[in-house]
Amino acid sequence: MRTDVYHNRMQLVRAARDVIGHRGSTDVGIREIASVAGVGTATLHRHFSTKEMLIDEVSVVRWSRMEDYARRGVRPGYTPLQNVLAILEAFTRMTTADDRFITAAGLTVGRAPRAIHPIREAFEPEFAALWIQAQREGMLRRAADPRDAVELAGAIRDRTRRIQMMTMLTAGICAPAVDAESLVSEMCLKRSK
Structure with a gap:
């Protein structure tokens, strides 16, 4: 996996962990997770087809x-x-x-x-x-x-x-x-x- 692709993927995982942990709920939008990760929603969807897959990651x-x-x-x-x-x-x-x-x-x-x-x-x-x-x-x-x-x-x-x-x-x-x-x-x- 290319370094930038891996970096984006890990940024999304950390953002999901942090946003969901901060909110205390999985009821968070993918736009918010992508924004916190510093990537677009298209990048999020390239890595994870669903929010549940991102949460599992x-x-x-x-x-x-x-x-x-x-x-x-x-x-x-x-x-x-x-x-x-x-x-x-x-x-x-x-x-x-x-x-x-x-x-x-x-x-x-x-x-x-x-x-x-x-x-x-x-x-x-x-x-x-x-x-x-x-x-x-x-x-x-x-x-x-x-x-x-x-x-x-x-x-x-x-x-x-x-x-x-x-x-x-x-x-x-x-x-x-x-x-x-x-x-x-x-x-x-x-x-x-």
């Missing part, structure tokens, strides 16, 4: 990042456990940032737009492979399930308590010998650099 972009992280790892040199936790932490950041949009669009944990199903189907085995590696290394509890961890991470949307909630999630999935607080703290410090 916000989730598609979020899950595409998740799939990329699971496939390639978040940072070179990360252990499987660090990658698992970094992916969950990234998801909490994305859902926290998109909270108003998610609420306005009526998205709920465990019920995703049909458009993300193929991406999520690509994400899940990659994430599960990292998860299994971390379990084999004794870093994650045997009874912990990667799908549950993703659902719980997706429910974290309180900006003021995100780190504490991520720490609780981490403590719940990690083996007893793992210092969850230190791991989450270290991860967040690396993220801010």
Whole structure:
């Protein structure tokens, strides 16, 4: 995809997320979304044939990042456990940032737009492979399930308590010998650099 085409597409996705989140409703006109994106309605229609497709694309972009992280790892040199936790932490950041949009669009944990199903189907085995590696290394509890961890991470949307909630999630999935607080703290410090 050409750089300008990709830029316009992402501008439209961000504008839809921001306008819908600000309004608290999907009852927004495409002209307003296009205007906020800095493009014409014809450009919007070249990328998305319906407003619903544009709304779904916000989730598609979020899950595409998740799939990329699971496939390639978040940072070179990360252990499987660090990658698992970094992916969950990234998801909490994305859902926290998109909270108003998610609420306005009526998205709920465990019920995703049909458009993300193929991406999520690509994400899940990659994430599960990292998860299994971390379990084999004794870093994650045997009874912990990667799908549950993703659902719980997706429910974290309180900006003021995100780190504490991520720490609780981490403590719940990690083996007893793992210092969850230190791991989450270290991860967040690396993220801010």
